[in-house]
Amino acid sequence: MAWPTTAVVTGDLITAAQLNGLPVKIADSTAGSAVATFDFTSIPSHYAHLFFIAYLRGDTAAGLANLAVRFNNDSGANYDAMLFNIRDVATLATVGAAAATSAVCGAFQAGTAPANSFGPCQIWVPHYANAVNHKTVDVRYGMKLTTASTGQYTGGGQASWRSTAAINRVTLLPSAGNFDTGSRVTLYGYPG
Amino acid sequence: MADRFVINCEAQAILALQRAAVSAEALGLHRDAEQARAAASNALLASGITDPEAEAERYVPLTPAETTARTADQTAAATAQAAVDVLTGNELTLRERADVALTNLIAGANAIKNGNLFTDRTVNERGYLELLGRTDAALIRLLLRKLDGTD
Numbered sequence: 001m002a003w004p005t006t007a008v009v010t011g012d013l014i015t016a017a018q019l020n021g022l023p024v025k026i027a028d029s030t031a032g033s034a035v036a037t038f039d040f041t042s043i044p045s046h047y048a049h050l051f052f053i054a055y056l057r058g059d060t061a062a063g064l065a066n067l068a069v070r071f072n073n074d075s076g077a078n079y080d081a082m083l084f085n086i087r088d089v090a091t092l093a094t095v096g097a098a099a100a101t102s103a104v105c106g107a108f109q110a111g112t113a114p115a116n117s118f119g120p121c122q123i124w125v126p127h128y129a130n131a132v133n134h135k136t137v138d139v140r141y142g143m144k145l146t147t148a149s150t151g152q153y154t155g156g157g158q159a160s161w162r163s164t165a166a167i168n169r170v171t172l173l174p175s176a177g178n179f180d181t182g183s184r185v186t187l188y189g190y191p192g
Numbered sequence: 193m194a195d196r197f198v199i200n201c202e203a204q205a206i207l208a209l210q211r212a213a214v215s216a217e218a219l220g221l222h223r224d225a226e227q228a229r230a231a232a233s234n235a236l237l238a239s240g241i242t243d244p245e246a247e248a249e250r251y252v253p254l255t256p257a258e259t260t261a262r263t264a265d266q267t268a269a270a271t272a273q274a275a276v277d278v279l280t281g282n283e284l285t286l287r288e289r290a291d292v293a294l295t296n297l298i299a300g301a302n303a304i305k306n307g308n309l310f311t312d313r314t315v316n317e318r319g320y321l322e323l324l325g326r327t328d329a330a331l332i333r334l335l336l337r338k339l340d341g342t343d
Binding site: 026027029031032033034035036037038039040041042043044066068075101102173174175176177178179185187 | 193194195196197198199200201202203204205239248249254261262265266268269270
């Protein structure tokens with residue numbers, strides 16, 4: 001298979017093999033008002049992996065809120081997680097959770113953070129459609145709680161769902177309040 | 193109470209096919225447009241979705257049961273977060289905690305010094321060590337030098 005040697009432009013033909021190797025945007029949604037959840041339903045099963053990229057802010061009157069994820073609307077005590085975050089001081093904060101009712105997947109800035117600021121978050125869900133083994137999640141996130149250097153956070157971690165069911169629905173929830181207007185989540189499907 | 197923001201990925205895919213058909217038609221790619229239209233039509237029939245535009249993104253009010261569950265979730269999350277705050281010293285950094293420890297140490301040392309409990313530096317050193325239950329002699333000596341004004 002010959003790959004294009006220049007940028008593809010409208011009208012160019014690319015092969016099915018090339019097309020099938022590209023990630024596909026499944027959905028891209030921006031909250032037009034404060035929302036309780038981002039609830040992705042009817043996720044197709046034919047991709048190898050899912051990738052969420054999020055731009056989040058909460059409306060709760062605090063510096064931050066945690067981001068939690070649920071699969072297939074399962075609110076049972078079936079989630080485990082381990083996260084860390086660091087900032088510009090000699091400290092490392094960690095959060096571990098076992099048998100929780102949702103998977104903690106990071107944190108994002110909220111009501112008392114600098115105005116108009118949003119936090120980035122990316123979530124990988126590898127092999128999400130397999131119906132044999134438990135599912136797992138890899139996360140990166142960041143937040144700006146103040147304008148000082150010590151108010152800048154970055155973190156990451158992993159979480160898992162004790163279920164062999166194929167994932168067809170992913171719900172993002174804030175630990176307090178709502179996702180603020182302007183929060184955006186894009187979901188990509190990655191081929192194998 | 194804010195709504196759920198429901199994104200139906202199947203409806204999004206059908207919409208994408210319909211838009212691809214329109215784009216292909218505009219580019220004069222009639223065969224591609226026809227294929228995209230057929231794929232969209234088949235997907236629509238298979239899905240049972242009647243209005244992909246409306247169903248691709250919807251704001252759905254929480255049901256009473258969902259509202260109750262959400263309140264319980266967020267209460268549990270707040271409790272868990274409070275426990276983490278306690279464990280991490282209410283988010284004090286290591287440096288901040290060291291500062292607090294150092295301030296306490298200096299206050300204790302000054303109290304002893306001002307009370308003339310010990311008369312010479314060696315006794316002071318031993319006394320501080322006993323008082324604090326610490327074996328960190330280097331730190332104590334550093335503190336003493338600071339108190340003496342020799343450092």
